[in-house]
Amino acid sequence: MKQGLEAARSLARHLGPLWVVRYWDEGHGAAKFVCWGCDRLHWALDAHGTPPHHPLSITVVGEYKWPPLRAEGFGDFAADDPAAALGLSGELVADLYAWAADFDAGMELWLKDRDDEADDARREELDRRGRALTERVARELAPGRTVTYGGLA
Structure with a gap:
């Protein structure tokens, strides 16, 4: 799970805000969104609101x-x-x-x-x-x- 999560975080950082990366959280049995800016997993796609938290x-x-x-x-x-x-x-x-x-x-x-x-x-x-x-x-x-x-x- 750790390697998969790190790969998902790396991919989200590389792709940036124009793409969505979802990660299957095996521990919780749920899919979550990987934030491109803060590396956290979120239940909602727009967890940081609009505008995004980093300059685009x-x-x-x-x-x-x-x-x-x-x-x-x-x-x-x-x-x-x-x-x-x-x-x-x-x-x-x-x-x-x-x-x-x-x-x-x-x-x-x-x-x-x-x-x-x-x-x-x-x-x-x-x-x-x-x-x-x-x-x-x-x-x-x-x-x-x-x-x-x-x-x-």
Whole structure:
């Protein structure tokens, strides 16, 4: 039973919210729904209500003093926020933090120097990195989630 339950949980996490995974609970003699977000078994398909408890449509945005990810109904959040349960690799999480920190540092430098030409070059590089990070986030997320690039604020 343990191996079957772990397989069902793994499948639910991989498929995401657009698919339904049911598990036959031999111990209780009943079929239950496997939640893709919390790994629990539920009697009802919509146990967490609507909207779902994790962000489905994510935007990567560079904005001064804000985390790099946001989602409608979920707000701004860090890549390793346990409530979002994205499951991104440590390397990608570190790269998103570094990108956000570099954006903040560039903004602070511009506020100090007001050098638009140097700022334009920094922003072009940050924009390029932001687009690449968006593609990486999209590749690492399970099916059922979308990722878009929102640019630099």
